[in-house]
Amino acid sequence: MIANLKALPDKTIERLSQYRRNLLICLSKGKQHIFSHEIAQIHNITPVQVRRDLMLIGHSGTLRKGYDVKELIDLIGRILDTKDGLKVCVVGIGNLGRSLIGYFNGRRSKLSIVAGFDVNPDKVDKNYAGVHCHHVDRLNEIIKRDGITIAIITVPAEQAPDVAEKLVIAGIKGILNYTPKSVNVAPHVYLEEYDMITSLEKVAYFVKRNGNAE
Amino acid sequence: MIANLKALPDKTIERLSQYRRNLLICLSKGKQHIFSHEIAQIHNITPVQVRRDLMLIGHSGTLRKGYDVKELIDLIGRILDTKDGLKVCVVGIGNLGRSLIGYFNGRRSKLSIVAGFDVNPDKVDKNYAGVHCHHVDRLNEIIKRDGITIAIITVPAEQAPDVAEKLVIAGIKGILNYTPKSVNVAPHVYLEEYDMITSLEKVAYFVKRNGNAE
């Protein structure tokens, strides 16, 4: 454990994840050093914010060359990743669930979707992008057996609270809920919720407010 | 225009969207009045926050019965919706794009996806959940012809900046970018970006930090 003794701000964590993704691209293009204003431009933010984030994680750049891309990637990895990686499951292998599996897998070495769950017999015991779909009745069993710690919920909204409860009982430590229905979890479980309709309505509100529509 | 003369906080807008969705459900169940603590519980937030949001939009509840569900829905509608509704297009009719179309449409009367765009000839001129897919070369034409003001980007990440630029030229006023690649737009265009990998990495970080993994 290097520099993340003190808790980092939520927003900094989000940006670190994004910095890393683009730093990896930079590295693959052979770029070895990068300035705060270059990172900033990639992400549409200010150089100050980049420098502040990097300060918080204890990274030092050099004055005339900026930050060492490889070092920075490693450091962010030490903060975001766990040594052996974490396992993820998806509950609800519908349109969104299948999209996610196809999209995520193979992108992160330290984070992989290893199981799916559904109630629909047509989907159970089939594979989706290499991920096996189990019946949701085996949720508890499989999660414990495989040491899965994170779950993504993509079942129909009404089912979400029920699924969340089962996940917590099964010992899940973090939940990403894509359902518009908010769920309750025990305080030791980290919960992140995202609602696409809200995002779209928010865009619509600001379009309206910018005076371009009434 | 009633009470949204002064700008409402970002976060309040997000919550209003969520309040409304659940208020509609309440109404459909015959519930006519609701207390701040009931709304709060649905969304895992505090009653104070609910009251504060409603204060900001100028809504008054009654003391013993709480808020009138129907009135509240109407008021939120006056804030979030435009009279004639706004039209939305999706650029990139892949896995995510198709999921979104299937999911969104029919859910909001004042916000509807009316067109899709893709480069793949196999997809062009087909319908997806009732939405026609045009070749992306016709982007400008169709957006202007149909008065589309909002776009959702779900093309491969590398294509996103290019697509965004075209959208802005075509006169789009708001963009929702689901690509992990950040895009630049003119300042009068409202931009919202969401990155699922970041969300998942954030969950993983907090799982790790809560001491459940190393």
Added chain:
DNA sequence: GTAACATTGTTAAATTTGTAACAATGATAT
């Protein structure tokens, strides 16, 4: 060598967001 310069690291201020405190209200019970 030294002046000019771009860039970093850090502290301070501003802004945004959430929380707490509490008076005001008016329905209900006695």
Added chain:
DNA sequence: ATATCATTGTTACAAATTTAACAATGTTAC
């Protein structure tokens, strides 16, 4: 009638986040 009560509306406070300001640094040009 009056006291009690749950609930609202609002103000004041606290926490989180972003932005600004600027000294420190070491490289480059001369």
